[in-house]
Amino acid sequence: MERCRLVFSGSGGQGVITAAIILAEAAVLYENLMAVQSQVYGPAARGGATRTDVIISESNINYPKVIQPNVLVCLTQEAYNKFYPIIRPGGLLITDNRFVKIQRKVDAQQKELPMYRRVMESIGKPIVFNICMLGAVVGLTKLVKPESIMEVLKERIPQGFLKMNREALDLGLQMAESITN
Amino acid sequence: MERCRLVFSGSGGQGVITAAIILAEAAVLYENLMAVQSQVYGPAARGGATRTDVIISESNINYPKVIQPNVLVCLTQEAYNKFYPIIRPGGLLITDNRFVKIQRKVDAQQKELPMYRRVMESIGKPIVFNICMLGAVVGLTKLVKPESIMEVLKERIPQGFLKMNREALDLGLQMAESITN
Numbered sequence: 197m198e199r200c201r202l203v204f205s206g207s208g209g210q211g212v213i214t215a216a217i218i219l220a221e222a223a224v225l226y227e228n229l230m231a232v233q234s235q236v237y238g239p240a241a242r243g244g245a246t247r248t249d250v251i252i253s254e255s256n257i258n259y260p261k262v263i264q265p266n267v268l269v270c271l272t273q274e275a276y277n278k279f280y281p282i283i284r285p286g287g288l289l290i291t292d293n294r295f296v297k298i299q300r301k302v303d304a305q306q307k308e309l310p311m312y313r314r315v316m317e318s319i320g321k322p323i324v325f326n327i328c329m330l331g332a333v334v335g336l337t338k339l340v341k342p343e344s345i346m347e348v349l350k351e352r353i354p355q356g357f358l359k360m361n362r363e364a365l366d367l368g369l370q371m372a373e374s375i376t377n
Numbered sequence: 378m379e380r381c382r383l384v385f386s387g388s389g390g391q392g393v394i395t396a397a398i399i400l401a402e403a404a405v406l407y408e409n410l411m412a413v414q415s416q417v418y419g420p421a422a423r424g425g426a427t428r429t430d431v432i433i434s435e436s437n438i439n440y441p442k443v444i445q446p447n448v449l450v451c452l453t454q455e456a457y458n459k460f461y462p463i464i465r466p467g468g469l470l471i472t473d474n475r476f477v478k479i480q481r482k483v484d485a486q487q488k489e490l491p492m493y494r495r496v497m498e499s500i501g502k503p504i505v506f507n508i509c510m511l512g513a514v515v516g517l518t519k520l521v522k523p524e525s526i527m528e529v530l531k532e533r534i535p536q537g538f539l540k541m542n543r544e545a546l547d548l549g550l551q552m553a554e555s556i557t558n
Contacts, residue, residue, distance in 0.1 A: 209532075217394065217416075224418035234415030234441050235398075237405035260415050260441050351390075 199253040200339055201262040204329070205279050206271030208246050211326030216248040218348050219330060219340065223252045226344035232260040245275040252339060267337060268304075269329060270296055271312075290332060307336065307375060314367050324364035331368020336376065342369055380434040381520055382443040385510070386460050387452030389427050392507030397429040399529050400511060400521065404433045407525035413441040426456040433520060448518060449485075450510060451477055452493075471513060488517065488556060495548050505545035512549020517557065523550055 202219070204212040213235055220231035235248040249262040264284040269291075270276035276296045283289055285303040293308040311328045315321070327349075334342055342365060349361050383400070385393040394416055401412035416429040430443040445465040450472075451457035457477045464470055466484040474489040492509045496502070508530075515523055523546060530542050 213398065220416075220418050231418040232415065233418070234413065235401075236438070236441065237401050237412040237414070257417070260417065 199251065199255075199257075200267065200337065201265045201284070202250045202252070202267040202269070202333070203247055203262050203265040203279060203282070204250070204269045204271075205245055205247045205275035206269075207274070210246075210271050211323070212246055212269070212271065212329075213248045215326040215330045216250045218327075218345060218352070219333070220250050220252070221348045222340045222344040226347050227340050229254060229340075230257055232257045234260045236261075245272065245278045247275070247279065267333060269333060271325075271329065273297065288336060290329070290336070292329075307332075309371050309375075311368065311371065314371065315364055318367060319360055319363055321360060324360055327361050327364040328368040328371075331365040331370075332372050333368070334365075335369040335372025380432065380436075380438075381448065381518065382446045382465070383431045383433070383448040383450070383514070384428060384443050384446040384460060384463070385431070385450045385452075386426055386428045386456035387450075388455070391427075391452050392504070393427055393450070393452065393510075394429045396507040396511045397431045399508075399526060399533070400514070401431050401433070402529045403521045403525040407528050408521050410435060410521075411438055413438045415441045417442070426453065426459045428456070428460065448514065450514060452506075452510065454478065469517060471510070471517070473510075488513075490552050490556075492549065492552065495552065496545055499548060500541055500544055502541060505541055508542050508545040509549040509552075512546040512551075513553050514549070515546075516550040516553025 204216050206212045216233050220233040223229040223231045230253050232251045251257050264282055266284050266287045268283045268289050271292050272295050276291055280302055283302055283304045287304045289304040289306045291308050292311045294312045309332055312325055315325050315328045385397050387393045397414050401414040404410040404412045411434050413432045432438050445463055447465050447468045449464045449470050452473050453476050457472055461483055464483055464485045468485045470485040470487045472489050473492045475493045490513055493506055496506050496509045
């Protein structure tokens, strides 16, 4: 496996940091990989775009910050406007098609997904938007197995909320599959 | 304010990562500071000691990993055994006196606090152990105001759990005060 550098971005409350931690834990606990996960909070965090970085690798990771992500997820227009220039050429850019209008062509595979809309239609709870996003990321990148994500969720989430999270993860996985097939 | 580098360590499930994120958010959102928060997951994370790093500063932070923390918190013996050598000379070492037996004298102010015991006696819920720890850290370092921590908790925690978190934070603050006076 090549080293994968991911940046998830959005606004506070969309759960991008939680999604990043879940992905890092899944990689380390269930896939025998190494992971580093970090966030920088600066003036931009006060009402601006939140960014969280994850690096997943088979070998030791020394520098924990991502310079050019292979995978960039933007869940708000502000996050997209701020971060689209950093994507690694040929990388994967995933945006939510309700919150982000793509304005420029970048050298990346651009995937505009109806994640928020599908979560609201099928589950009706915006709180699992981030888990749907994680499903799409895992489906498109095959970084970790969906079951590894579920194992982490089982540890972190009260029993009564697991079904809803499974549904959100599956929505994201289905979206990824319908694009790649 | 001088730049402060903190490492919180313990085992999975003790909530050290959550505590670090809450502290970083409090610093940035309510105290006009910059913060970086990160965790490295490696083989040690699989059943070993969890470590999370926070840097808080008035100016930009370039390198997000902590080499020598000014403040080191260890909530398990394994975390203490692994991380005590990295403390900055003259720094602050906070351990829980139920889980950690201090075996060596290090060049640091060593505070062995009955955090877990007091949380269980007064509140009876181990889930707020990390918030009590955060109260002790804030009380001893004055890095941010307790009210800034509470503002973050209000954003993150369902209404019904706020009182319990306030109590845990206050327990930590009281422990810090009883030591410093």
